[in-house]
Amino acid sequence: MTAANDALTSEIPVPEGVKDNIFITSLDKIYNWSRRNSLWPMGFGLACCAIEMICTAASRYDLARFGMEVFRASPRQADLMIVSGTVTKKMIPIIVRLYNQMPEPRYVLSMGACANGGGPFKEGYNVLDGVDKLVPVDVYVPGCPPTPQALINGLITLQEKIDQQSIVTAPWYRKNTPGEFVPVPVLGPDLVDLRQIDLIRDAVGEQSTEIAQGTEVEDLTPEVQDA
Numbered sequence: 001m002t003a004a005n006d007a008l009t010s011e012i013p014v015p016e017g018v019k020d021n022i023f024i025t026s027l028d029k030i031y032n033w034s035r036r037n038s039l040w041p042m043g044f045g046l047a048c049c050a051i052e053m054i055c056t057a058a059s060r061y062d063l064a065r066f067g068m069e070v071f072r073a074s075p076r077q078a079d080l081m082i083v084s085g086t087v088t089k090k091m092i093p094i095i096v097r098l099y100n101q102m103p104e105p106r107y108v109l110s111m112g113a114c115a116n117g118g119g120p121f122k123e124g125y126n127v128l129d130g131v132d133k134l135v136p137v138d139v140y141v142p143g144c145p146p147t148p149q150a151l152i153n154g155l156i157t158l159q160e161k162i163d164q165q166s167i168v169t170a171p172w173y174r175k176n177t178p179g180e181f182v183p184v185p186v187l188g189p190d191l192v193d194l195r196q197i198d199l200i201r202d203a204v205g206e207q208s209t210e211i212a213q214g215t216e217v218e219d220l221t222p223e224v225q226d227a
């Protein structure tokens with residue numbers, strides 16, 4: 001501050017009355033300071049973890065201390081998605097659609113064992129084993145369910161991540177750098193990630209060739225039944 005004060009006194013004429021109220025900082029610091037303290041989460045919850053998230057926003061833990069209490073009903077007004085609960089294959093297309101509708105800069109926090117990796121339902125036919133299979137996650141909060149304190153710790157971790165970003169290199173201000181768009185997966189007999197469509201096509205092609213040539217196709221059904 002001494003160097004800054006010297007600069008103020010020597011080069012810039014500052015009225016005597018406001019001299020003690022002037023701070024010098026970098027653009028990145030002031031920009032990140034305002035963003036980290038005004039994250040607006042999207043108002044949606046998926047399962048039991050959502051109750052802990054709601055509790056975090058209530059008066060006992062009070063997310064308003066972090067400027068994060070404004071849960072928005074529209075993805076277009078939110079910059080933080082808290083995935084709180086079990087991600088079913090039926091729900092993930094909607095989650096991806098909501099993620100795509102959020103403006104940049106946007107962040108995703110995965111809350112609880114279910115969102116992180118399927119949790120107790122990992123082997124379930126209807127559950128996705130981790131929301132990060134489809135949506136990029138910034139912070140993972142472990143637990144089943146994580147307590148409000150754990151969620152707050154995750155949010156503080158996200159704030160620290162935001163502190164490291166720079167207005168110069170942030171992709172959302174750069175020309176010809178579109179935000180990350182995730183194709184909405186299709187739910188048929190199972191979930192189809194459209195980013196892997198070439199892989200799926202190749203695998204299906206190989207299998208049809210084997211059938212056409214009369215080569216035996218590996219049948220896993222007996223093994224599954226034995227297990």
Ligand code: SF4
Pocket residue numbers: 047048049050084085086111112113114115119120143144145146
């Ligand atoms: S992690 Fe535990 S508390 Fe959270 S949604 Fe899954 S089962 Fe419920």
